[in-house]
Amino acid sequence: MNPARRVIHAKAAWIDGEELARDIAVVIESGVITDLIRTSDHLDSPTESCDLLLPGFINAHCHLEYSWLKGRMPRGDNHSFPQWLEAINSLKVDGGGEDYFPAMDRALEEMIIGGTTCVVNSYVDAESMEKLRVTPLRAVALEEVLHLRGDAESALSGALGRSDEDTAEGLLARGLNPHAPYTVNGPMRAALRAVLAQRPNLLTAWHLAETAGEVEMFESGTGELMEFFQRNHIPLPFDQAPRAHPADFMNHEGLWDRCDAVFHWNHPGPEGSSHFAAPRAVVHCPGTHAFFDRPPFPMKEILADGANVCLGTDSLASSDSLSMLEMIRLTGESFPFLTGGELVNMVTRNPARSRLIASSGAKLGTISVGAEADLVLFSHPTEVFDEPTLRQALLARVSQVSSVFVAGDHIL
Ligand SMILES: [Zn+2]
The missing domain is CATH 2.30.40.10 (Urease, subunit C, domain 1)
Structure with a gap:
């Protein structure tokens, strides 16, 4: 044979x-x-x-580099999200020490045991991406950009240098993960618009409408996330509250059409979720939902709008597991109306037909x-x-x- x-x-x-x-x-x-x-x-x-x-299961959202934070982060209901942000910011100063790389090894092992064959990984630290590239897993690399780390344009041009169109061996695709509307300020948005105009194939995915506090920040300039920014003297992403849902804000800013995928999307805007029909995607992270004890994800409404719903794990800083089998189980338990086939498709066919994967030409x-x-x-x-x-x-x-x-x- x-x-x-x-x-x-x-x-x-x-x-x-x-x-x-x-x-x-x-x-x-x-x-x-x-x-x-x-x-x-x-x-x-x-x-x-x-x-x-x-x-093979496709994990449509992960940050492998935060694996060392497993068990070290505050958990609880939605109101503790700013406390979680404060904790991760202060722990990141330490940087994981000797456990940084071993924690990623353990995380990758858990992924594979849970049936994962492909990971869409957001990263700041290129070494974490290297770690993923030397595994047999397929990967999509999304470099995170935030205006919070110095000059917006140099941060973006550095990211683009690494996110060039020719994909390195072992990667399906590269793209950008401008972290969230609240971490991308006016100069960064302008730089992004210019780059996206020059690069029609550049992939972008955002954390969007994850918490009620984020929506409140954009709609009224108040709330716990707004207070977190002010308390920590973090530069705000706007001069005046836009008085719009974050999705509408992105639309006004000329960034909505190029948003290929959103992570979380727990609080859809007034326009609903039809924007995220395939080849775009909404990535639900049921482990993170459980970690923060959040109100039910609006699965039925988002599916009814025709969105291409995929599942991801997010990181071990806000999920107890990186097993996609566990993500299927959590989703199935939360949504009894989803059939066995729909659950499988959320970790296979749906992410495969999103631009994050399909742009590579790989038939996964x-x-x-x-x-x-x-x-x-x-x-x-x-x-x-x-x-x-x-x-x-x-x-x-x-x-x-x-x-x-x-x-x-x-x-x-
Ligand atoms: Zn994330």
Whole structure:
């Protein structure tokens, strides 16, 4: 047998983002799925077998560099967000010390055990991106830019130097994560507009409408986030409160059309979420939602507007886990109306069709002929034969990831 050829037999598999197929063999050659065999007749001896086969999970929002902050941050309800910001700012002065890199190793291991094959990683420290690049995981690199660290234009031009259009080996794509409307001031916004006009393909993603305090800051110039800025003598992003939802503010500032993805989006604006239909994306981080004990995420309303909803972990500074299987479980438990297929698609097909991934040309997030062979194999004690049993299998704590493949290679 061709050593580059693998045949994975699955009792059940989620095919092409829409069909739960039973008793199916997936043929892999040179890292790509080349055939799907629907019956067990005429099968080569499978090289692997599993109870359930899913596309590799895509973590659509993470900051790997904050892994060392696990267990060191204040948690609680939404009102403690400014305290969380103060804590992270003061802990970052220490910088993680000797645990900085080992913590990232542990985090990457947890990701892979939880079925992750691709990570959209926001970073300030380029070394954390290097750490991710030497793993077998696929990655999208989003460099964070904030006006809070000195001169806006030099910060942006430095980021762009590193975010050039030609992607380095091991990266699917590069782009910018202007952190949030409250950390990007007027000069930085002007510099961003100029850069985006010059670079029609530059990816951008923002943390947006994460807390009620952020919305209040923009709508009325009051509230806990506003007080946090004033208390800590942090430069404000505006001279006068714009009296608009942060999304409307971005629109007025000429940055909305180029916003490819938003992280959190817990408080959608009056215009709703239709802006984030594919190939844009809304990234919900259920671990962070639980960490802060936030009010329910408006999943139903956002989906009803046609938004392309994906899941992410955010960082271990505001989530107890970087496992995407755990993110599926948290989401499924919070939203009983989501089907098994919808839950899988939120970590596979949906992020794959966002510009963050799709702009690379890589065919990820699907089990179909021609797709990259990024796969998660599960062992599960009971039969999976339809979407309800798929949902049960995902949420059951007895189901286990038994193997993970990237480009047809075992990474677990
Ligand atoms: Zn984040």
